[in-house]
Amino acid sequence: MGGCRVLGQVWGGWRRGPGVRAAPTASSFGTEARHQQQRRGSSKRSGPLDDRPFSGLLRPENLSREELVDVLRAAVVDQKGPLVTLNKPQGLPVTGKPGELTLLSVLPELSQSLGLGERELQVVRASGKETSGLVLLSSCPQTASRLQKFFTHSQRARRPTGTYCAVTDGIPATSEGKIQAALKLEHIDGVNLVVPVKSPSRKDILEGVKRTLSYFRVVAMGSGCALVQLQPVTAFPSQLQAHMALQLCPLLGDHTYSARVATVLGQRFLLPAESTRPQRQVLDEALLSRLHLTPSQAAQLPLHLHLHCLYLPGARPRDPPIKLLAPLPSYFSRTLHCLGLHYQ
Incomplete structure (x- = not known):
């Protein structure tokens, strides 16, 4: 090691790097969401973009x-x-x-x-x-x-060991907080899908329902989207996708769970998970324009969920934890540029 x-x-909360403003401490980050958002990030974009939206995929x-x-x-x-x-x-x-x-x-x-x-x-x-x-x-x-x-x-x-970067279609109602949901895997029409369970019983837990927890923090907003940092505490298949869909802010490029979020007269709401089949994510015309995508290109949009850093133990018990980093994919960086979202 x-x-x-x-x-x-690093440990527990969000690390503050050189030149970056202080982030919430571990204790404040782990509390229920309670801070109303203030608008951050610019919606402006500048300069020409590559004609190949998913180059390097x-x-x-x-x-x-x-x-x-x-x-x-x-x-x-x-x-x-x-x-x-x-x-x-x-x-x-x-x-x-x-x-x-x-x-x-x-x-x-x-x-x-x-x-x-x-x-x-x-x-x-x-x-x-x-x-x-x-x-x-x-x-x-x-x-x-x-x-x-x-x-x-x-x-x-209940100590996070990894931080993901994600882009959401929609902006969370609060700038930071935690998402708790009981989830289960259900075989629906030949596909294994994650389904939320309300008020699970002890029998449900014994039969495979798991109580899951993730922390989130909004880094920037623009064009009706958000750049979000996510820290899953529990491990469950597609946990972060399911959690953000429950927040009415599905991940960009989520062609499985985004269909559960519907919009009528500008208001978003959840459709029943058991009866909503996966389908290609549908983006509104304004967002397609910002991303310089046609509807057919948007149907191939990759999931914007990136495991950005991992925390490992030091060589000795008293040593500080080790932080490993991975840069964003080119298509992810392109999306941030189009939406005017700036990752620090």
Whole structure:
């Protein structure tokens, strides 16, 4: 663990970097949302934009194993000791069916490519297929076990270990707070979907319903959208997508849960989750114009959810935590430029 680069002392709340105004402390961030928003961020945009709105987007189905290994090797953001940190492209699954091209399936070749010899990498921490951002790998089973225990302990202690950046279609009603919801996985029309459960009973909990928790903080607003930092405390499939849909602010590029948010006469409301089928996200004309997208292009919009930083334990118990960072994908940065949202 001592070989990992220390990028700054962080814990619990939002870290304040050089030149950035003080953020809420851990205690204030973990409280219920109570601060009304003040308008931040400009809606102005300037300069020409690339005609390819999703340039650099990964299409795993079009890659050979060798090409994917090259992509992943170029995506390494840190390699120290047994730990390798990748900036995973959006659209790459971590696991899959036998024969499918996934991150897990090419780890032997990636290990060789990185000069690890017989010390094959294993996944310690990774997000789902549609999420971009940090993936933590280890070539040492003992280190991997220690880190997995750290993540499990942090979750039980209600202590976030990662921060996501997201763009929402809509602006949360408050500038910061927490989202609590009981969620379950339900097989609907051949698809596994996350469904919220109101007032779950003890029987519901025993049958797979989980009480979930995420913290959020609005960083900037503009053009009816928001740049939001998200810190999940619990781990559940599609938790952040489901949580933001419950806030009536689905994630941009969410073609699964955004359909649950409907608008009539300018007012948003939730549709029943059990009877609302996934569909391509529909954006209004004003937002399409701001993003320089046609409706057909918007139907291919990637999910704007990026695991931006991870917090790891120091080499010794008294050492400060380690912070690992991954830059935003090019399509994400393009969206921020179009909407006049500035990430600090």
